[in-house]
Amino acid sequence: xxxxxxxxxxxxxxxxxxxxxxxxxxxxxxxxxxxxxxxxxxxxxxxxxxxxxxxxxxxxxxxxxxxxxxxxxxxxxxxxxxxxxxxxxxxxxxxxxxxxxxxxxxxxxxxxxxxxxxxxxxxxxxxxxxxxxxxxxxxxxxxxxxxxxxxxxxxxxxxxxxxxxxxxxxxxxxxxxxxxxxxxxxxxxxxxxxxxxxxxxxxxxxxxxxxxxxxxxxxxxxxxxxxxxxxxxxxxxxxxxxxxxxxxxxxxxxxxxxxxxxxxxxxxxxxxxxxxxxxxxxxxxxxxxxxxxxxxxxxxxxxxxxxxxxxxxxxxxxxxxxxxxxxxxxxx
Amino acid sequence: xxxxxxxxxxxxxxxxxxxxxxxxxxxxxxxxxxxxxxxxxxxxxxxxxxxxxxxxxxxxxxxxxxxxxxxxxxxxxxxxxxxxxxxxxxxxxxxxxxxxxxxxxxxxxxxxxxxxxxxxxxxxxxxxxxxxxxxxxxxxxxxxxxxxxxxxxxxxxxxxxxxxxxxxxxxxxxxxxxxxxxxxxxxxxxxxxxxxxxxxxxxxxxxxxxxxxxxxxxxxxxxxxxxxxxxxxxxxxxxxxxxxxxxxxxxxxxxxxxxxxxxxxxxxxxxxxxxxxxxxxxxxxxxxxxxxxxxxxxxxxxxxxxxxxxxxxxxxxxxxxxxxxxxxxxxxxxxxxxxxxxxxxxxxxxxxxxxxxxxxxxxxxxxxxxxxxxxxxxxxxxxxxxxxxxxxxxxxxxxxxxxxxxxxxxxxxxxxxxxxxxxxxxxxxxxxxxxxxxxxxxxxxxxxxxxxxxxxxxxxxxxxxxxxxxxxxxxxxxxxxxxxxxxxxxxxxxxxxxxxxxxxxxxxxxxxxxxxxxxxxxxxxxxxxxxxxxxxxxxxxxxxxxxxxx
Ligand code: SF4
Ligand code: SF4
Numbered sequence: 078x079x080x081x082x083x084x085x086x087x088x089x090x091x092x093x094x095x096x097x098x099x100x101x102x103x104x105x106x107x108x109x110x111x112x113x114x115x116x117x118x119x120x121x122x123x124x125x126x127x128x129x130x131x132x133x134x135x136x137x138x139x140x141x142x143x144x145x146x147x148x149x150x151x152x153x154x155x156x157x158x159x160x161x162x163x164x165x166x167x168x169x170x171x172x173x174x175x176x177x178x179x180x181x182x183x184x185x186x187x188x189x190x191x192x193x194x195x196x197x198x199x200x201x202x203x204x205x206x207x208x209x210x211x212x213x214x215x216x217x218x219x220x221x222x223x224x225x226x227x228x229x230x231x232x233x234x235x236x237x238x239x240x241x242x243x244x245x246x247x248x249x250x251x252x253x254x255x256x257x258x259x260x261x262x263x264x265x266x267x268x269x270x271x272x273x274x275x276x277x278x279x280x281x282x283x284x285x286x287x288x289x290x291x292x293x294x295x296x297x298x299x300x301x302x303x304x305x306x307x308x309x310x311x312x313x314x315x316x317x318x319x320x321x322x323x324x325x326x327x328x329x330x331x332x333x334x335x336x337x338x339x340x341x342x343x344x345x346x347x348x349x350x351x352x353x354x355x356x357x358x359x360x361x362x363x364x365x366x367x368x369x370x371x372x373x374x375x376x377x378x379x380x381x382x383x384x385x386x387x388x389x390x391x392x393x394x395x396x397x398x399x400x401x402x403x404x405x406x407x408x409x
Numbered sequence: 410x411x412x413x414x415x416x417x418x419x420x421x422x423x424x425x426x427x428x429x430x431x432x433x434x435x436x437x438x439x440x441x442x443x444x445x446x447x448x449x450x451x452x453x454x455x456x457x458x459x460x461x462x463x464x465x466x467x468x469x470x471x472x473x474x475x476x477x478x479x480x481x482x483x484x485x486x487x488x489x490x491x492x493x494x495x496x497x498x499x500x501x502x503x504x505x506x507x508x509x510x511x512x513x514x515x516x517x518x519x520x521x522x523x524x525x526x527x528x529x530x531x532x533x534x535x536x537x538x539x540x541x542x543x544x545x546x547x548x549x550x551x552x553x554x555x556x557x558x559x560x561x562x563x564x565x566x567x568x569x570x571x572x573x574x575x576x577x578x579x580x581x582x583x584x585x586x587x588x589x590x591x592x593x594x595x596x597x598x599x600x601x602x603x604x605x606x607x608x609x610x611x612x613x614x615x616x617x618x619x620x621x622x623x624x625x626x627x628x629x630x631x632x633x634x635x636x637x638x639x640x641x642x643x644x645x646x647x648x649x650x651x652x653x654x655x656x657x658x659x660x661x662x663x664x665x666x667x668x669x670x671x672x673x674x675x676x677x678x679x680x681x682x683x684x685x686x687x688x689x690x691x692x693x694x695x696x697x698x699x700x701x702x703x704x705x706x707x708x709x710x711x712x713x714x715x716x717x718x719x720x721x722x723x724x725x726x727x728x729x730x731x732x733x734x735x736x737x738x739x740x741x742x743x744x745x746x747x748x749x750x751x752x753x754x755x756x757x758x759x760x761x762x763x764x765x766x767x768x769x770x771x772x773x774x775x776x777x778x779x780x781x782x783x784x785x786x787x788x789x790x791x792x793x794x795x796x797x798x799x800x801x802x803x804x805x806x807x808x809x810x811x812x813x814x815x816x817x818x819x820x821x822x823x824x825x826x827x828x829x830x831x832x833x834x835x836x837x838x839x840x841x842x843x844x845x846x847x848x849x850x851x852x853x854x855x856x857x858x859x860x861x862x863x864x865x866x867x868x869x870x871x872x873x874x875x876x877x878x879x880x881x882x883x884x885x886x887x888x889x890x891x892x893x894x895x896x897x898x899x900x901x902x903x904x905x906x907x908x909x910x911x912x913x914x915x916x917x918x919x920x921x922x923x924x925x926x927x928x929x930x931x932x933x934x935x936x937x938x939x940x941x942x943x944x945x946x947x948x949x950x951x952x953x954x955x956x957x958x959x
Contacts, residue, residue: 079554082554125504128500129497129500129501132493132494132495132496132497132500133495133496133497134496134497134498135495135496135713135753136713136749136750136753137749137753138498138590138593138749138820139749139820140579140582140583140588140590140819140820141818141819141820141821141822141848142583142819142822142848143822143824143847143848144822144824144825145775145821145822145823145824146775147773147775147786147823147826148771148775148786148789148790148793148826150793151789151825151826151829152825154822157848158822160775172586172588176586178511178583178584178585178586178587178588179509179511179584179586181583181584181849182511182584183514183515183844184514185514185515185520185874187425187427187429187520190425191421191425191873191876191877191880191909192877192880192881193520193873193874193877193878195842195844195845201509201510201511205509205586269510270429270430270431271429271430271431271510271513271514271525271528272508272510272513274431274435274436274525274531275436275508275510275513275525275528275530275531275534276508277508277555277556278551278554278555278556279555279556280507280508349545349546349547350547351504351505351506351507351508353504353505354504354505354506354507354587356505357501357502357504357505357587358505358586358587360497360501361498361501361502361505361587361588361589362497362498362501362588363498363582363588363589363590363593364587364588368821368822370748370749370752370779371748371752371775371776371777371778371779371781372774372775372776372777372778373778374752374753374756374757374778374779375752375753376753377753377754379495380753380754383714383717383718383721384461384718385718385721385722385725386620386621386722387725388700388722388725388726388729391621391622391623391700392700394621395622395629395630398629398630398631399630399631399657399699401631402630402631402634402635403634404630404631404634404656404657404699405656405657405658405659407729
């Protein structure tokens with residue numbers, strides 16, 4: 078159900094996007110909507126970040142995944158259980174860049190007679206790495222559309238990415254990896270009964286959006302080519318706020334507008350979706366705090382006094398019994 | 410006929426018929442099934458009154474009407490809003506889950522039961538769905554399609570069932586790519602339920618006891634002294650040594666605090682006897698306290714406020730008695746509170762000194778602010794400096810494995826110290842498989858206030874992963890002892906082992922330390938602290954070689 082709705086939604090979005098091929102509407106889809114989407118994206122992210130930043134971290138609740146720092150002769154796991162800021166930076170870098178925690182993933186299986194087996198399971202890690210990193214490469218590659226002259230680094234990345242030298246124009250490795258990883262992530266979600274059970278519209282919608290963007294982008298480059306010079310004029314115009322001539326807009330194919338509209342949809346939806354995990358990963362208190370709890374006091378900004386049962390109250394109730402047992406008391 | 414409260418009621422083959430496939434019907438439309446053996450009885454009105462908690466009343470989980478206050482919904486939603494403003498953890502965890510499922514098969518309750526709502530991700534969704542509905546734009550617009558749902562009494566009942574089927578063990582948070590800690594969400598869920606007066610008695614009665622009498626069991630000062638005296642008698646029988654029991658002694662150097670579970674129940678008492686012997690042998694200037702006679706803190710399973718209310722006694726007592734620093738016994742959740750919460754909620758402890766071992770001179774820099782040292786750190790340091798006279802061969806009849814308790818492992822990282830100690834006091838130490846120890850350790854299935862007999866089915870199910878790992882080393886290496894540095898473990902793992910790995914007994918580490926220690930003036934050691942004969946030591950002779958054989 079969720080699968081079909083999200084698929085339909087993305088198809089409709091794409092078809093709507095194609096309208097950008099029509100005169101006048103091309104201004105809407107080519108200029109106004111991209112700016113609007115970008116504004117929602119940036120505004121939304123800033124709003125989110127500020128929203129989180131406003132909420133205090135009352136306790137230091139690090140999840141420790143290795144040996145603590147204790148006696149000098151016991152070796153500390155400095156990255157999995159950091160006690161210093163450098164350790165935390167290292168741990169976060171591993172999480173953000175290498176998805177360290179997913180690397181621990183296992184699959185649990187119940188065998189005959191209540192035996193359990195745990196098998197290392199790296200496919201999710203691999204797919205997640207492949208997807209995120211290829212997306213980053215693709216994003217960087219797209220910078221060539223927004224810069225003039227194109228920075229050397231972007232050019233270099235593009236050359237490396239196209240090292241396969243298959244097809245004309247060359248097929249980028251990142252595109253393939255991106256599409257395959259997404260397809261795997263979708264299949265996994267749709268096939269694994271537990272995952273299907275927990276999946277929401279949000280999950281499928283994002284997968285289809287990204288797949289749609291990937292496929293339309295691939296088609297633009299390899300199948301139904303568009304006037305790339307005109308596209309660059311448009312994108313450069315957008316990036317430099319210089320605008321673009323209507324004549325140029327008119328030469329861009331509808332498919333490009335379909336692609337662009339999906340990107341706009343993704344950008345605008347981003348801050349409202351689970352994609353805010355991009356921020357969350359940096360702010361998770363179980364990961365971004367040093368486990369130095371007993372060394373350095375952590376202050377809770379909203380700490381307040383609570384009702385306690387004082388020693389005096391305790392002794393008042395039990396004094397006679399304490400005296401009879403020979404336990405020292407404050408008041409005889 | 411055994412009842413659902415008893416182990417014998419559950420046939421292993423039946424428990425093991427686990428179907429991991431979720432039902433056809435979506436989870437939002439699947440109501441909870443309160444079957445006996447899988448839920449815990451509600452908190453009694455009297456306990457809530459002692460603590461001044463809202464809506465004290467007597468009720469039953471199976472009642473249709475839970476006697477909630479009229480404005481219950483407003484209370485919960487306001488409570489949620491407040492916590493979203495106060496805890497970044499809560500807010501970030503509400504927004505960041507991508508439902509990747511990495512945590513799904515990491516929870517012992519899901520592994521042992523197959524109920525999809527025991528997948529950590531879905532446990533969180535129980536709360537997250539309400540968050541979406543009332544706190545996010547998209548949830549408001551999309552409703553159920555967006556994973557949002559209305560807060561109803563049935564949702565409250567579902568929360569109750571599943572937030573008391575989470576032992577707050579944090580295993581899921583190790584595997585989550587964003588460190589989402591379902592234990593934290595469970596804690597929030599339990600706090601919200603608490604606002605309506607919904608608690609379980611197995612938690613709230615100990616809390617009330619602890620509040621009033623200083624320990625979860627409600628042992629009064631004279632009773633505590635008697636209990637320790639009995640242990641001293643047994644110690645004398647086993648070793649020929651009479652130990653002192655300093656109680657509420659002003660001016661002692663060290664305040665010793667341990668979970669009260671070790672005062673009453675077998676096998677915890679043997680660990681307690683171990684402490685007394687160890688301190689006696691070291692000539693430690695220490696004291697017990699009857700007012701702070703509980704290291705554990707069931708406040709952790711109640712609310713953040715309750716953590717603070719119960720924990721306050723420890724520093725207050727340290728101050729009143731004028732000690733220099735505090736030593737803490739073997740316990741799991743106790744150490745989460747002492748390590749991650751105490752200094753924040755009741756510090757700074759600037760009236761204490763940075764802990765320094767009077768025997769070795771080691772300064773415990775890692776505890777320089779909180780001023781509280783773990784007994785395993787203390788003992789490992791003693792052994793490292795050669796201050797204990799040990800004869801590990803006395804423990805040769807023990808083939809031991811070590812269960813990392815959840816909190817020392819995942820909220821502290823106390824992994825090597827207990828192993829170091831074990832290796833020095835036992836010649837036969839075997840690790841369980843690596844996916845079941847250290848930071849990946851499996852819960853006993855009865856932590857966070859779930860370890861009561863009326864919850865027997867869930868305890869046995871939750872105990873399956875640990876039990877299976879124990880049985881593995883039992884079959885492979887002939888392991889007959891499971892060491893654990895946690896009082897809850899020492900109560901709950903007994904059941905888990907009897908059921909899943911019969912023949913394996915549970916022990917604290919300090920018990921094994923004391924059995925291996927040679928005490929000044931001891932008589933011939935023919936029996937261990939359990940007063941059971943030590944095989945091979947009936948007539949004590951010099952031992953032949955004692956290399957470790959792991
Ligand atoms: S591992 Fe984390 S992100 Fe993945 S489903 Fe579980 S809680 Fe959500
Ligand atoms: S904290 Fe432990 S019991 Fe709770 S959901 Fe996570 S793994 Fe399960």
